[in-house]
Amino acid sequence: MDFNGSDTIPGPRAEDQLPHTAQAAAKIVIVGGFGVGKTTMVGSVSEITPLTTEETMTQAGVGVDDNFGSATKTATTVAMDFGRISITEQLVLYLFGTPGQQRFWFLWNGLFEGALGAVVLVDTRRLEVSFDVMGRLEERGVPFVVAVNSFPDAPRYALEELRTALDLTADIPIVECDARRRASSRDVLMTLMRFLHSLAMTGSRA
Numbered sequence: 001m002d003f004n005g006s007d008t009i010p011g012p013r014a015e016d017q018l019p020h021t022a023q024a025a026a027k028i029v030i031v032g033g034f035g036v037g038k039t040t041m042v043g044s045v046s047e048i049t050p051l052t053t054e055e056t057m058t059q060a061g062v063g064v065d066d067n068f069g070s071a072t073k074t075a076t077t078v079a080m081d082f083g084r085i086s087i088t089e090q091l092v093l094y095l096f097g098t099p100g101q102q103r104f105w106f107l108w109n110g111l112f113e114g115a116l117g118a119v120v121l122v123d124t125r126r127l128e129v130s131f132d133v134m135g136r137l138e139e140r141g142v143p144f145v146v147a148v149n150s151f152p153d154a155p156r157y158a159l160e161e162l163r164t165a166l167d168l169t170a171d172i173p174i175v176e177c178d179a180r181r182r183a184s185s186r187d188v189l190m191t192l193m194r195f196l197h198s199l200a201m202t203g204s205r206a
Helices: 038-045 102-112 129-140 159-165 182-202
Strands: 024-031 054-056 075-077 081-086 091-097 117-122 144-149 174-177
Touching (some): 038 117
Parallel strands (some): 117 144
């Protein structure tokens, strides 16, 4: 029964309904360290109102969570972010953003389950946090692309310099992006889909 006393259960909003032309769907995970922009990317590119599990940061995280470069950040993802985007009329991507703090990484295994591919968001101020992230994807056999999120105060490097610093093989795409911009985030996802297509054509996985 709803608040008006009716027995009718409201359905999904029209804008949240799956397009009737959709024929295939794929699960994509957005991963990275704390504060690299995962929630921002999901929110900017999702065609539906994204589901977030953000909680207010408290003193309990002081000395536990690394919030370097995120001093103004007041909330953090504790489970996942969820959004959806139609790449074509037939193909829909379901986006799952992972929590960044290492104490929540135990949730990643479930989020990786069934994932077709992943986007690794990178902050050039903290490249070192990306190694564990990429290592976990490699262990699970999840192909990924690397997206360097543009922060105003972050140092800028040539992409090939970053490839070397991150020890990426030549076949793994690395691109620059602004996670706040829908078009930029969508371009990252298109890069991932082209990469996955190339892997499927060659019969290999990252």
